[in-house]
Amino acid sequence: SLFDEPLAIAVQGLSPRQQVTLRTSLRDETGQLFQASARYQAGDDGELDLARCPALPGGSFSGLEPMGLLWALQPQKPFWRLVKRDVQSPFLLQLEVLEGYGESPGRLLAQAQHERAFLRDGTRRVPVREGRIRATLFLPP
Numbered sequence: 001s002l003f004d005e006p007l008a009i010a011v012q013g014l015s016p017r018q019q020v021t022l023r024t025s026l027r028d029e030t031g032q033l034f035q036a037s038a039r040y041q042a043g044d045d046g047e048l049d050l051a052r053c054p055a056l057p058g059g060s061f062s063g064l065e066p067m068g069l070l071w072a073l074q075p076q077k078p079f080w081r082l083v084k085r086d087v088q089s090p091f092l093l094q095l096e097v098l099e100g101y102g103e104s105p106g107r108l109l110a111q112a113q114h115e116r117a118f119l120r121d122g123t124r125r126v127p128v129r130e131g132r133i134r135a136t137l138f139l140p141p
Contacts, residue, residue, distance in 0.1 A: 003084075003091070003116045006067060010049040011097050011110065014042040021059070021098040021105040022050075024069040026091050032080050036060040036072035039101040058101065069095075087118035088125075 001007055014020065023037040038059035042048045054064040060072035070093070073082065084091065093114045099106030119125075122141030128134070 001114070001116060002120060003118050007070065007114070007116075008049075008051060009066070009069065009095070010047065010051075011042070012047050014046040014048060014109075016042065016044050016046050018042045018046065019100050020048065020109065021101040022048075022069060023096045023098060023105075024073065025094045025096075026073065028080075028082055028091075029085055033076045034073040034082055035076065036069050036074060038062075038065075038068060038072075056101075084118060090115040090117040092116075 009022070011020070011022070019039070019041050021037055021039055023035065025033060025035040027033055036059075038055035038061060039057075040048050040050075040053055040055060043053065050069070051066040052064075055062045055068060060074065061068040065071075075082070093116055095112045095114060096108060097110040099109055119138065120141065124139040124141075126137040126139060128137055
C-alpha cells in the first residue's frame, strides 16, 4: 500500500473472545527499530477487525484506532525520528499476533510483512535545478 493510504488490519481464526497482542515493527534506513503494540480481544466469532474493535489499555495506545499500530510506532533509541530519505524503496512493516498480553505475551500465532511504498508505479521523478533551488518533482503516471 502507499504510505499515506489507510491500512485495514484484521485477524481471523482466533478462538471466541481470545486475548491477543498485535505488534508492529519496522527498521528505518539506518537500521533503527521502531515498534508499537496493542492488546485486543477477539469477537464471539474469533475475528478481530481493528476498524471495529477497540484496543484495550496497556499497549502503545487504546481505543478504536484502526491505524494505531502505525502512528504509534516508537523508536527503541531515545529521541530518534522516523525519516524516509529514499522514497524509491518502501518501508517493510512486520505484523505479529501474539497469544495473550502482559509484559511478555505468549507464543507467536501469526505474522505477516507488508510494504508501505511512497511512490505509485509509473511515477516520474524530475530533478529541478534552477538558481539556488534544488528539488525533485514527482509526476503521476
